[in-house]
Amino acid sequence: DGGITQSPKYLFRKEGQNVTLSCEQNLNHDAMYWYRQDPGQGLRLIYYSQIVNDFQKGDIAEGYSVSREKKESFPLTVTSAQKNPTAFYLCASSIVVTGQGAAEAFFGQGTRLTVV
């Protein structure tokens, strides 16, 4: 089945540790995105990538890093520099439609990260 897969679903991290969240898609989408969602809040954009080997910072990139070595994969690393990393993280992908703006995006089921 085509789709976008995030893993793991739940993740626990000790303070001071880096942790990497996985996001894989087999939809052949060019664009991929990472969002953070805190309880009762909307989604905030962390990073996005429109093509392989290129990515841009979103609203809240500090303390996070990404890579886009393959079209299918867009892993997010939460570094120790992120002061409050406990949140729900969502990955999405979409086609790039020049001149149309935001095309339909498909989201993964999310990873809930908790710092212990």
Next chain:
Amino acid sequence: LAKTTQPISMDSYEGQEVNITCSHNNIATNDYITWYQQFPSQGPRFIIQGYKTKVTNEVASLFIPADRKSSTLSLPRVSLSDTAVYYCLVGDISNNLFFGTGTRLTVIP
């Protein structure tokens, strides 16, 4: 980047039509308007997208006036399962997806 403004919350009884309005005063010529639905602990799900006038699909209608500075998502005959957060997005030409806080719709029996 076009910003959007939506009501924070709305309540509706089952079976009623619900209209959620989104303001986007600085929408750009090439921007499309897209609506998503999100249930707790899940990723958002695409509902509908439009550029102007009216768009209808099997779940909703989207009304966009001629000046495109606002849009209205219309959900016909809502049920309890429509209780969710609804987001209005206005896309810029580089296809970034910026979500606001959305509108929390509660459907009452």
